[in-house]
Structures are given as structure tokens and as C-alpha cells.
């Protein structure tokens with residue numbers, strides 16, 4: 001796939017291997033029927049354990065059977081999965097960055113031992129419940145509560161737009177602990193088969209269709225005290241997970257754009273109008289040149305983030321910049337690719353329209369484009385536009 005600036009030359013052997021394994025997996029196991037899954041609104045469930053066996057969930061973490069790969073290898077994995085479909089990358093992001101990462105970073109030894117190997121192997125599925133019906137961009141205003149009782153907590157509230165909720169064994173639910181001073185937000189590991197927990201699927205999405213999304217309803221759902229993540233309190237908990245997932249999105253969106261570029265280039269080279277391939281017309285070449293340039297800039301951003309993350313210098317605001325830019329770039333370039341395919345471009349036989357509609361979600365979740373603008377604006381000016 002497109003590597004105009006020769007970034008391949010800087011990759012280590014392990015990074016190439018991860019990238020190639022994921023690319024082959026997408027080519028052989030995903031590409032043949034992802035269009036049909038997208039049309040049907042289903043996720044290829046058989047791939048969940050296969051992705052676990054291939055080590056696609058949180059391979060940048062270590063211990064508990066996790067290999068501790070480089071941040072570049074992890075990024076390349078996200079790139080390749082999203083070249084397949086944003087739903088596939090979302091599966092790996094949620095499981096790895098939003099469920100395994102917080103258990104790894106903030107969990108007790110018992111929580112880690114119980115969940116990390118099972119989630120890492122894809123034997124169990126997890127979801128991340130932060131967004132609520134009335135609180136999306138402003139999750140700190142959440143209404144879900146955890147009330148202390150004798151030896152546990154009783155949870156009440158509802159979460160919505162939760163990727164994987166209906167197929168999850170475990171929900172990491174962020175709720176306000178009403179028993180502590182200031183009602184701090186805490187993370188609760190809620191097994192979805194507990195009494196008082198229901199998950200309904202959200203039907204009729206017109207974006208990210210090859211991904212299962214749902215609600216989590218908590219009605220006097222009781223969990224033992226040992227199910228709270230002991231190592232974090234306050235919004236730092238969920239926000240630090242989002243930084244991890246946004247890092248993966250900064251890479252993944254580039255993958256979606258790369259797949260659109262390859263599709264458009266091949267189509268324009270094959271498709272003849274006015275007696276020659278449309279790739280021979282200046283207007284089409286300008287589109288390809290711009291697409292290649294924007295993708296290359298997105299790749300540079302992603303690679304730079306990896307360097308900063310690897311040496312522990314990455315700031316959340318830098319991740320915001322990359323998530324915002326690369327999601328926006330992929331959204332715009334997928335539209336150009338779609339356009340270059342003419343009428344065929346609106347079908348599921350080709351990937352650009354599927355990517356294009358998926359990217360509406362990616363542009364919106366994990367902090368909307370607007371919210372990331374404000375995070376960067378705050379960082380630049382020192383003046384918060386929202387609290």
C-alpha cells in the first residue's frame with residue numbers, strides 16, 4: 001500500500017512482521033465478506049477469537065501473556081485493521097485500549113489475572129461504558145451512580161452508543177461513587193450476566209455497520225467491592241483510556257484512507273473513458289496527488305506520535321491533534337476516492353463508500369472534531385473554551 005515517503009525503511013523486523021500478518025489477515029479473512037457484513041449490520045463473530053490468537057488485542061502491553069510490542073507495531077496493526085474496516089479496528093481498540101489497558105494500568109492483581117489473558121485471547125469480549133444518553137462530549141456530567149452497600153456497590157444509570165455492549169461478557173462502567181467525598185468517577189468491572197444489567201443493540205445505524213453497538217442499562221446492578229478498579233479515581237481514568245484509543249485511531253484512519261487511495265488508483269488505471277484510462281486525465285491525477293500527499297502527512301503524524309509515545313513524552317493534546325487531523329483527512333479523502341469510482345463508487349462492491357460512512361462515526365467518537373479543536377485551542381492559548 002502507498003508509502004510515498006519510504007517509511008517502510010525505518011521499520012524494524014518485528015514491526016514489518018506485525019504489519020504483514022495483519023495485512024494478510026485482512027486480505028484473506030476480512031475483505032471477502034466485510035461488505036456483506038456491513039450491509040447486514042453484523043460483525044464477523046468468528047474473527048474475535050482468531051484476532052486474539054493472532055495477538056491483535058493490546059499487543060503493546062506486557063505481562064499476562066501480552067508481548068509488549070513497540071508503539072509503531074501497534075499503530076501499524078491499527079492501520080491494517082482499519083484498512084479492512086473501521087468496525088474491525090474498533091473491535092481491537094475497544095478490547096485493547098479501552099478495556100485491557102485500564103485493567104492493566106489500574107486493576108488489582110486478581111482483576112488482571114482474571115481478565116487480561118481471557119480478553120487478550122479473544123475468549124471474552126469487553127466494552128467501555130462512558131457515554132450516556134444526555135452526556136456525550138461532556139462525560140464528566142454523567143448521571144450513572146455507584147452507591148456503596150455492605151460489601152459492594154449498587155449501580156444505576158444508562159450508557160449508550162457502547163461498541164460491543166450486546167456481545168460483551170464484561171462492561172467497564174464509569175460511574176460516580178456517591179459514598180466518597182465529591183462523588184469521584186470510578187471504573188467498575190461489571191459482568192454483563194449480573195442481575196440488573198441489560199444490553200440492547202442499537203439498530204439501523206448508517207455508519208460503522210460492521211460493528212455491534214448498544215446500550216447498557218443498570219438497574220440496581222450489584223457488584224462486589226473487588227470489582228472497582230483500585231488504581232484510579234476521577235475523570236483521569238476514562239480520559240487516559242481515550243488517549244490510548246485515540247492513538248490507535250490516528251493510525252487506523254490513515255489505513256482507511258490508504259485503502260481508498262489504492263482502490264481509486266487501481267480503478268482509475270483500469271477504467272477507460274474517452275478512449276483512455278481516466279488516470280490519464282489531469283483532473284484525476286490532481287486528485288490522486290492530493291490524496292497521496294494528505295495520506296503521507298497523516299502517516300508522518302502517526303509515526304511521530306509513536307516515537308513520542310515510545311519514549312514517554314506523548315501529551316494527550318498531541319494525540320488530539322493527530323486524531324482530529326487524520327480522521328478529518330480520511331473522511332475527506334474517502335469522499336474523493338468514492339467520486340473517482342463514479343457510479344460504482346456508491347456500491348458495497350468497492351470500499352470507499354463503506355469507509356466514508358464509517359468515518360462519520362470515527363470523526364465523532366473518541367472526541368468529536370470540534371472537541372479536539374477546543375482541546376488544542378486550550379493548549380495553544382491557555383484559555384479553556386469549555387470546562
Ligand code: FAD
Nearest residue numbers: 128129130131136137161162163208361365366368370386
Ligand atoms: P454531543 O456531545 O451531543 O455533540 C453534538 C454536537 O455538538 C457535536 O458536533 C459536538 O462536536 C458539538 N459540541 C458538543 N460540545 C461542544 C462544545 N463545547 N463546543 C462546540 N461544539 C460542541 N461511547 C462510549 O462510551 N463507548 C463506546 O464504545 C462508544 N462507541 C461508539 C460507537 C459509535 C458507532 C458511536 C456513534 C458513538 C460511540 N460512542 C461510544 C459515543 C461517542 O463517543 C459520542 O457519540 C461522542 O462523544 C459525541 O457525543 P454525543 O453523540 O452525545 O454528541
